[in-house]
Amino acid sequence: MNRIFTFLLLQSVCLGALLAQPNRRTQDESTLPGKRSELNVRNATYPRLLPGNRIEFKIKAPDAQKVQIDLGRKYDLVRNTNGEWSCITDSLTQGFHYYFLIIDGVSVADPASESFYGCSMMASGVEIPYPDGDTRFHIADVPHGDIRIKRYFSKTANSWRRMFVYCPPGYDTSTQSYPVLYLQHGGGEDERGWSNQGRTDIIMDNLIAKGKAEPMIIVMTDGNTNDFENELLKECIPFIEKNFRVKANRNNRALAGLSMGGIQTLNAGIPNLDYFAYLGVFSSGWWANPTPFGGGNDTEKYYKMLQNKKDDYNTKLKQFWISMGGKEDIAYNNCQIMMKRFDQIGIKYTYFETPGGHTWPVWRESLYQFAPLLFK
Known part of the structure; x- marks a missing residue:
């Protein structure tokens, strides 16, 4: 009887709270x-x-x-x-x-x-809403993949961590192995960003259904770590290659990210050419001046790597792709300065610009443009 009374009381309280909420x-x-x-x-x-x-x-x-x-x-x-x-x-x-x-x-x-x-x-x-007829970022009547939440213990971070993994349509019923895109979020976000705000699965389902992109696995990790490079190379990649059917070689690995994730892509991708054949930098670029976060400006070491092995980078990187959300993007000036340095060194890259600033509409568009270039 006491349980029934408690249940009815809770129902009454919840109903009262709902009725009190504005704009119902x-x-x-x-x-x-x-x-x-x-x-x-x-x-x-x-x-x-x-x-x-x-x-x-x-x-x-x-x-x-x-x-x-x-x-x-x-x-x-x-x-x-x-x-x-x-x-x-x-x-x-x-x-x-x-x-x-x-x-x-x-x-x-x-x-x-x-x-x-x-x-x-x-x-x-x-x-x-996008204009009528623009279905790129909306659920369509096509085969659907899914996004899986995987937890792993990171020795690098000495803590349990989480990643979101997109598997393309047909993954569970096939025996084939797939290439992998490691896709990073921006500052102030986490591994949920590309899934929730970015609509990664919807974008990829639509691209794959139209034959515009190769079926691939996309790994969205938590970039909030003090050692992203080791977290990626020693923890995330080995975990994926142990637990998913993937092609474990550089020609079938891509690394990309937006804003903070773009800098992480540069900082982890440039020194590890043996790991990645594709790099994507969305709304990002190395700081042109000493960073506001302390530690000075250490980007010269990366420019030196590019200078010393220019031919290797130009030959081995199948795509070095950079996108920007127009001049209103807060990373625009840093990116322009970085690309001028690339031009001076002789590094090949592809630049894509779309209006919208430093926002998710720009990054969705960036993924939509970048993914079809991978693993061809």
């Missing part, structure tokens, strides 16, 4: 503007997508003195007599965008949104 679907949505964001939690009516790729936010916070939305740019919300705060953004680029609520100066995740680890905290997200 308690009214006919046909009376509301636009449509709810696909990343809203169940039953949350706001944020809403409006024509012109704008977003309307509405937050109920009757005791707040000031409410803002931070989408890279901060928007001030206006309060109505019911204690609801609202605003409409400018037009946003298609794809995924982090955002935060700022309530009386404190940044928090929006309880109406799914949460994503970015900017070194749990953030909210909105997805701006």
